[in-house]
Structure formats: C-alpha cells, structure tokens
Amino acid sequence: MPKLGMEPIRRAALVQATIAAVGEAGHLDVTVGGIARRAGMSAALAHHYFGSKDDIFLAAMRHILSLYGAEVRARLGAASTPRERLSAIIRGSFAPENFAAEAVTAWLVFYVRALGDPGARRLLAVYHRRLRSNLLHALRPLAGARAGAIADDVGALIDGCYLRAALGGAPDGTAEAERVLRSLGTALDPPPG
Amino acid sequence: MPKLGMEPIRRAALVQATIAAVGEAGHLDVTVGGIARRAGMSAALAHHYFGSKDDIFLAAMRHILSLYGAEVRARLGAASTPRERLSAIIRGSFAPENFAAEAVTAWLVFYVRALGDPGARRLLAVYHRRLRSNLLHALRPLAGARAGAIADDVGALIDGCYLRAALGGAPDGTAEAERVLRSLGTALDPPPG
C-alpha cells in the first residue's frame, strides 16, 4: 500500500501558499510554480491535486471566505441581543486573523478577481448574501424600515475599510471595528443634539 | 509630411482604450496589442509613446483620478456652506461619468493594482489625501473633533460603494450618493429621539 492521505494535506498547503503568495505580491500574477515551491512540492503535483491554476485560486478564495464565515458565526453564537449581534458581525469582520496585512491583501485581490471570473463571483455573492442577512436580522429590531439601507451602508463600509487597510497597512482591525460600531451607534441611537 | 501634434492624440486614444479594455475585462491581463488595436494603432506605436505597459497603466490611472478630481473641484467651486461642500464631494464622487459600470471597474482594478505597484500607490495616496482634506475642511465646522473619524468613515464608505457597484452593476450612482449623504446627515444632525 502506498503512502496515503496526502491529498488533503497537500491541498491545504497549496491553499495556504496561494494566500501567502498573493497577499505578498498584491496581485494574481503568481506562478503555479511559485505557489508549489512555497508549499514544498513540484508544480506538477499542484496540478495533480487541483487540475488548474484557476481551481487553486478558487479554493484559496473559498478558504478565506470560510474562515471569515466561521469567525462571525462563532461570535454570533455567543450573542443574544440585537446590539450584541451587530457587534459580533462587525468585530468578527475585523478580527485579527482576518485582518492581518497579508490576509487582507489576498482578500481584496480575490474580491476584485470576481469582476472577471464567474466562479469567484458566485463565491462572493454567497458571502454578500450571508452578511446582509445577518445584518438585517440584527438591525430590524433596532431600525425597522431603515434596516435595509443601514445594512447596505455597513456592508460597503466594511469592504471599504478592507480596501483601505490593504493599502494603508493598518496593523490591527480593532480601530476600524470601533469606528464602524460608533458610526453605526450614531445612526441607531443618535446622541442628543 | 509628418503629421504634427499626433502625440497628445495618440496618448489620449491609448488611455481611453486602456480604460475601456480594463473595464471590460475586469482585470489587468489585457495585452498591449489589444489596447493598441482598440486605439487604432500598432503595438509598437503604443510603446513608442509610452515606453512600457506599466507607463500606459499609470497614465490611465492618472486620467481616471484627474477626471474624478475635476468633477469634485467643479462642484466645490459652486458650494458655499459646509453642508454644500459635503454634498459636492459626495455627489461628485458618484457622478454618472465616474460611475459608469466600465469606469468603476477600471477604477477598482487600478485601485488594487496600487497594492503591488509603487507608482500606482503614490497616485492613489494623492487622491486619498485630497479627499480627506476636502472632507475635513467641510466637516470641521459641523463635527469638530469627530471630523477626523467621520472623514475616514466617509472615505471608506465611498470606496466600499465603488467596490460593490463594480460587482453588482449599479446603473447609476445617485442612489448611493443619497444613501451616503443621509447616513452622514444622521451622524451630523441626528433626528430627534
């Protein structure tokens, strides 16, 4: 019997290497060879396990989105009031693991890739839907009819913060999270005069 | 008899063709040949006028940013109160010319290019600084110490709206502009109770 069970290990290594490489370069012009080398294997093996460069990218994007989803889901599980739910979503979106410079860059690069790649676009649509649904669920009790518009604002705001963080190199998402939360708090519960 | 003054015409044509090509493709993997064909000339001539593909991209980005700047500047010129100035900046940011699907896509693609290209990054930094300074100038009289945070929020929000518009295909920036303005209005002048 041959050495078995390498596939998930290799795939995971390639996904990690892809995110690292893309995060470092800031664009998708990374070679399969480069990714494979980073992951400690030959380019041929990368193709063996993934079929094509596009598939590797897609898997990496799926990984990023699933990490993000897991983070938010975990925090939502511990939230009971609407405000706590809002905080969970936003703080989760800026959690340090997701907000490391490299991760943010990779996120953004893959995000933009969705412009021209239907597969990536589908993945992103799922993320967008889930985020919006989470936000609406938390906002409706607090904002009623305005919930939709506010959710859109918050969604765009989060993405915008990522965009800028990727460029500016914010070492930590805490500040952003707090700012967004405060901004949101103002909208929901405006301070007197 | 050599045609005189072709240079600016050729350059402009190439810049337009680049934006169109990038906007259509959704990424920077457009060939110099393709751009040149679109602009009605040979690839060799494109190189003659620009030196390299990177230079073409940079010129295109510069063009996009200068269009944006002109739009906002024009509107700012007609504004007198701080609120009018805010409105000018935001409505200018979502002006239809800048918000056509193709333009937004190109904007975003070049934006992300700044992640890995110092030249593009410098260009973008100028835009960021100018936007922030404009916003601060308008916000300080209205929000005092909160002006900085609000300006950051608005900047990120605008970028986030572009990001989502590029993917979602918003046919018109008016709705976004109004939403941002309303959100900003809430923060500045909270509705009673």
Added chain:
Amino acid sequence: MPKLGMEPIRRAALVQATIAAVGEAGHLDVTVGGIARRAGMSAALAHHYFGSKDDIFLAAMRHILSLYGAEVRARLGAASTPRERLSAIIRGSFAPENFAAEAVTAWLVFYVRALGDPGARRLLAVYHRRLRSNLLHALRPLAGARAGAIADDVGALIDGCYLRAALGGAPDGTAEAERVLRSLGTALDPPPG
C-alpha cells in the same frame, strides 16, 4: 495472499485496452494512464508489467498481427487448391474481426508507427514476408513468372483497402474481399475479349 498468475491477465487487458484506445483516438497520443484506466488498473502497474509505453505499443501491435496470422492460417489449413489458398488469404485479410472499424484504425496507426520505430518495423516486416510467401505459394502454379508482381499488387491492394476503410468506415470487409478477389480473378483468368 498474492494473486497468482495475474501477469498474463493484466498484460492481455492492457493490450486490449491499448488497441481500443488507439482505435478510438486514431493516433498514438494516448496516455499510459488512460490505457491503464481502461484496463482497470493504475498506470504504475502498467509500467510494472510492460516496462515502458513503447513496450505496450509493441505488444499491442504483436497482438494484432498474431490475430491476423491466426485467421489466415486457419483458413489456409482448410484450403487445398491454389485458388482456395488465394481466397483463404484474401478473405482472411478482410475477416470481420480484423476489419472492425476500431481494429482497422489501430492497425493503420501501428502500421505507420513502423515508419519511425525499428521494433515496430521489424514486426511489420515479418508480416509482409509471410503474406508475400503465402501469396507466392498460391500464385506460382497459376501465374508462373507473373506471380511476384501479382503478389506485390495484391499486398498493396489489401493495405490500401485497410487505409481507405479506416477513413471511410466500411462496416464490413466482405465487399472489399470480393472486389479484390474479382480483380485478381481477372488478372489470372481473363474473361474472353
């Protein structure tokens, strides 16, 4: 407990799979992996049994030629007169098993392979010699000194029919066999004026 006597079974399966794959594709660009899959085993095992792709091809060609030889030999065994011998050779050459579309294609592909592969060429030379000797044996009593030229004609004619059958998709060699026989009959025993 190791399975015993697998070798001949595996080898036969691979040979069959090779002929089928080549016959289907119409060329030799079939992968060892594809052949092995067709034969229900791993590519590594195919190498284990055959050593190399070339060896697999050679074995397949040998198989085709031995089938052909067996067919003709069987029919020759039942022939007693020179004319019966001729008929046995020609009808055997177009026997349905050998003339199935896939088989003819594979035959032809391997035939052409002999152009560049000494091993295959040797195999083919054996077939050519045997066919010629069989034909001469039968023709000499009927055609005397013309036997050699007629044998060459018939040999080329048979090969040419294969060539065209492979392209035209003759569903059955019967028609070809009869045509060749009639043509031969004319040469041997010309109809009156």
Added chain:
Amino acid sequence: MPKLGMEPIRRAALVQATIAAVGEAGHLDVTVGGIARRAGMSAALAHHYFGSKDDIFLAAMRHILSLYGAEVRARLGAASTPRERLSAIIRGSFAPENFAAEAVTAWLVFYVRALGDPGARRLLAVYHRRLRSNLLHALRPLAGARAGAIADDVGALIDGCYLRAALGGAPDGTAEAERVLRSLGTALDPPPG
C-alpha cells in the same frame, strides 16, 4: 515602412520545414520549435504566422495535396485518349517529386492524421473525390459498368503502394507506376488465354 512581404516567404519556409521534419521523423511528434529552427526562425514567429501547431500541419498537408493535384492536372492536360488519361493519373501519382522517400512518408503520416483530425479528413476527402472522378472519367469509355469497382481498386492500390513505399524505401515510383498500369491493362484488355 517596415520590412514587408515576409509572410508568404515565412509560411512557405515553415511548410517545407514541416514536411521535411515529419518525413524524416516518420511521425507528427515534431516540435514547433524544431520546425521553426529548420525554417530559420523562432518558434514564436511560427506561431505568429500560423496561430497553432495544427494550422501548420494543415497547411503542410494542403501543400502536399496541391503539389500532387498540380502534377496530375498537368499530365491530364496533355492526354487525349482514355488510356492516356489513365496513364497520366497513375504516372502522375507516382511522379518522382511526390515519391521521394521523405515526401511519401510525410504523405502517409498526414494521411493517417486524418483519422483523428476533422480538418485533415476534409482535405483528404477532396483528394479522394478528385482522384475517383478523374479515374471514372477515363475508365467509363473503357470499362463501362465495371468502371466504379476498378476505380476503387486503383485508388486503393495507389494508396497501398505509397504505404509500402514509405516503409520499404522504394527510391523511385516508376516501377510501381508500371506495375499498376500493367495490372490495370490486364483488367481492361485481358491478354488472350
């Protein structure tokens, strides 16, 4: 103005180089790089002028067939009686230029390629149709109803001779042409008893 008119020269050189390379190797596994080197240019230029390896092959095959067609057409032009027409077709088919070892090999390799390549198959179908029509035209006055069968025989016989010549290395088609003609003569005008 640039150096002009290279295209037809380069294309012709590549076609020649392809035929030479294929004829030498005996198979189609010749690299674009090898062909290009033989033709005195870079592989990139070969792609520039032909688009793909397949297109190069197709052009080479077209060239071979057009040479053959021209040869036969020229000889047919000088023929007046049906027998002269037959002789023109057959002698033309075995004309030395077409029957040089390298040319025959290339012919055969491309012939077999038609098994799996629709483009090549179409080309070959044209050749087959033309040959058959030429033969019928000449045979009908001589053989009446038997013309069709004889034409098929002769066509297959010619192809078969090529097949064998490719393997056997006949230095000259004259012998083959005479043999085929004699065989045909026997069929048409059988020698007395």
Added chain:
DNA sequence: AATGAATGAGGATTCATTCAT
C-alpha cells in the same frame, strides 16, 4: 510618424516514469 518583423523569456499543463509502502 508608423509598423511589420522578430524574438526571448516565461508560464500553464501534460505525461511517462519512479518510488515507498
């Protein structure tokens, strides 16, 4: 000013083959 000609460098992908288990 303008362009066809030409190429070198590089990248994705495929595949026969080897090896450890």
Added chain:
DNA sequence: GATGAATGAATCCTCATTCAT
C-alpha cells in the same frame, strides 16, 4: 501484487519589447 505520491522534462503558446525600414 498494487497503487498513490511525486517529479523532471518537454511542449505549446503568449506577450512585452525591440528594430529596421
């Protein structure tokens, strides 16, 4: 006996870029 794991080598093709005219 059998196979998943792994890779080096090879090939097609693309493209930015240069050059002669």
